[in-house]
Structure formats: structure tokens, C-alpha cells
Amino acid sequence: MPNRYLVIFLYLFIPLYGFSQQTLKVTKKVSDDVKEVYHVLASDGRTKTGLYQAFYKNKTVVANGGYSNGKRTGVWQFYNRNGKVVQSYNFDRNQLYYEAPEDTTSSLHYAVDKQLDSASVVTKPVKIGGVYFGYLPYVSLFKIPGQLSELNRDAMTAVVELLISPGGRLADYKVHLYYTVLAQNVAEIPMNLKLPDPNDLTFTPATLNGVPITSRVLIRCKVKSNGRLDFN
Structure with missing residues (x-):
């Protein structure tokens, strides 16, 4: 009888141990200040699975969610650099649960090429990831x-x-460069639309009175000493 229980124990233990060996931890820089930590299947070294987190300056979580078979799943939370929740999104339902209101301190501004009046109801374009993590790829x-x-x-x-x-x-x-004192446009630099992550090509469009319209997102940035950008 004892041998029978030993066999059952080993049968249960081996699959659990094997599962723990099926993933690899990956740590990668997203920008100068943000790194992401996630796991991939060891069988191919690419397919993301399990918990995903991104950290600002190695301590503040700016994105938190999960992957299943390489796809985002469940509810994800996105934060600003101070750790405040700015967006919640359910990837199973493709539904925005929460988007924090922006104030005058936001680095983002929006424009539409339409004549507006007092009766116009306009919604801004929305990027999954919120006003920091969602727009980080275009800045970085x-x-x-x-x-x-x-x-x-x-x-x-x-x-x-x-x-x-x-x-x-x-x-x-595109990116516009300006001299601060003179407010002089130094250069307008077109950027490649073939982005590393195809998800960065998609937005929820702006609307005017419920109808989707063309819009522009303008992100104010500072130029760092290494020639890269950061949110203003």
C-alpha cells in the first residue's frame, strides 16, 4: 500500500515540476526609464504567458496584466509615473473600464480638423495603455x-x-523640434509607420457627435542629453 501512494505522489509531482520549467523570465528595456518583466514559453522563447509588469525607474509599476498564448487577457491596469491608475481595460471583452480625466498638466493635447460649435460633442482618441504607458512607444x-x-x-x-x-x-x-527661447521650428522629422509592435497602430478614434473623425494627438516632450525624448 505505501508503494501505491508513492507512485501516485510522483505522478502528481512530475507534471507540476515540468510546468514550472516551461517558461523563461524576460527583462527588457522599453525606454531609458521603463523596463518590462514577463515570461515566455521555453519551447519557442517568444510566446508571452502569465504575469506582465512594466516598471518606471525600477520601482513604480506603470502596467500590470496577464498574457495567455501570446495575447493580452483579462483586466489590465495602467498607471502614470507617480503610480496613479490612469486606465483599466478588459482585453477579454475589448472594453474600456476606466480612463482618468486629464488636466492642464497633461503632456498630451488633441486637435480635430472640424469646425466646432457650442452644440458639438467631441470625444478624444483613446490609446490602450493610458496617457503614459500607451504613448511611450512613440516618444521612446x-x-x-x-x-x-x-x-x-x-x-x-x-x-x-x-x-x-x-x-x-x-x-x-512625426516629430517637431523647437528652440525653446525663440519658439522656432528647427525640424520636422517623419517617423516610420512600421512600428515594432503592430498594436501601436491602433486607437479608439475621436468622435464628433458620435461619428468617428480624424484627430491629432500632440505630445509635448523634453529633449534629453542623449538625444532621446521624455514626456514634458
Whole structure:
């Protein structure tokens, strides 16, 4: 009888041990200040599974959720750099649960190419990930090109401009560089729409009186000493 129980114990233990060996932990930089930590299937080294987290300066969580077979699943929470929740999104239902209101301190501004009046009801475009983590890819992908490397970066600011179609697609992506004191446009640099993550091409479009419209997202940024950008 004891041998029978030993066999049953080993039968139960082996699958559990094997499962623990099926994933690998990955830590990767998203930007100068943000890193992501997640697991992938050991069988292919690519398919994300289980808990996903992104950290600002190694301590503040800015994204928290889960993956199943390479796809985001369940409810994800997204935060600003101070750790405040700015968005909750359910990927199983494709439903936005919560979006924090923005105030005058936000680095993001929105524009529509429509004549508005007092009766107009306009909604802004929405990016999964919220106003920080969701827009981080467009800010972090830019670096001052070599031909502009001699410019005084301490005297510069930048605006990342995203054009969002009524269908919720990223239609144009560019960066404007300015001299702060003179408010002079130094350069307008087009960016490649072939982004590393195809999900960064999709938005919930802006609407005017319930009808999707073209909109622009303008992200005010500061230029760092290494030629990269950060939210203003």
C-alpha cells in the first residue's frame, strides 16, 4: 500500500515540476526609464504567458496584466509615473473600464480638423495603455538624427504628432523640434509607420457627435542629453 501512494505522489509531482520549467523570465528595456518583466514559453522563447509588469525607474509599476498564448487577457491596469491608475481595460471583452480625466498638466493635447460649435460633442482618441504607458512607444522610438546632432539640446523641446484616422489607425507619425527661447521650428522629422509592435497602430478614434473623425494627438516632450525624448 505505501508503494501505491508513492507512485501516485510522483505522478502528481512530475507534471507540476515540468510546468514550472516551461517558461523563461524576460527583462527588457522599453525606454531609458521603463523596463518590462514577463515570461515566455521555453519551447519557442517568444510566446508571452502569465504575469506582465512594466516598471518606471525600477520601482513604480506603470502596467500590470496577464498574457495567455501570446495575447493580452483579462483586466489590465495602467498607471502614470507617480503610480496613479490612469486606465483599466478588459482585453477579454475589448472594453474600456476606466480612463482618468486629464488636466492642464497633461503632456498630451488633441486637435480635430472640424469646425466646432457650442452644440458639438467631441470625444478624444483613446490609446490602450493610458496617457503614459500607451504613448511611450512613440516618444521612446525617437532619437535626434546625426545631421542635427550638433544642436543645443538644452535649448530644445519637441512635439510628437500622431494623426489618427476615423478608422482608428495611425495614419502619420512625426516629430517637431523647437528652440525653446525663440519658439522656432528647427525640424520636422517623419517617423516610420512600421512600428515594432503592430498594436501601436491602433486607437479608439475621436468622435464628433458620435461619428468617428480624424484627430491629432500632440505630445509635448523634453529633449534629453542623449538625444532621446521624455514626456514634458
